[in-house]
Amino acid sequence: MIFCGHEGDQMGQPEWALDGSFMVFRDLQQLVPEFEKFLEENAGKFEEIKRHPRPQEKLAAFLMGRWKNGTPVDLSPHDDSDPALHKSNNFDYQPIHKHDKCPFAAHTRKMRPRADLDHDHAVIIRRGITYGDEVTPEEKAAKKSDDENERGLLFVCYQSDIRNGFNFLTTRWASNHHFPDRKTKFVGEHGPGIDAIVGQRLSHHPPRSIGLPDGKDPTEARLDLDRWVIHRGGEYFFTPSIEALQGYLTDTPDYPPLPPLSREAKL
Known part of the structure; x- marks a missing residue:
């Protein structure tokens, strides 16, 4: 639910809040050279990836869930050359007990699990704009970012309830090694893994890692992750309707x- 006061909104906001929405703003600094260094160092460690003609791009696509041009890996896990797929959203990760095409913990699958859930209730509308130089x-x-040349993404999203929107997505899904649920027997006891892009690890959480397809059942390939997106801060706002x-x-x-x-009070 994006707008307040409509069917499905359980927050009970005042009448004037009808058609308004809560906005989350985040400054997400991105360590691009470090990410590219990680891809270079790790793409050759897995047979499923190093056989590809562009192994570093293949690994990046596995972590993100889409190729650089937007092609979903669920629709085209080995190739990104079909222009008809660059903006496609017509996929659902079936069969959900396998991740041969798209890793269970790929960013796009973590943040919108589609068929992995019976009901995808945590819905947001999100947009972003990049900042900083190339x-x-x-x-x-x-292979290291210059401290004087920061870059990243200014991220905003809208929802009728931040607790069940942005907060739920980032804590219960992105930062949870065992989401999507019921995948242990397909990917091992450590679960699908953390969202490599926006997952946040607290001190008591397991080390950052992600399970990857390797042609085995259950899969055994697992990649330890670094951190390339730094949450620099942000704020919550309410955006009222025009009315x-x-x-x-x-x-x-x-x-x-x-x-x-009174005169005395003023003095």
């Missing part, structure tokens, strides 16, 4: 004005 030749050579802005929020107050201060 990676410099010096950063590429050093609320034009009416309730700009009308005269619906509470009595305070009495004027």
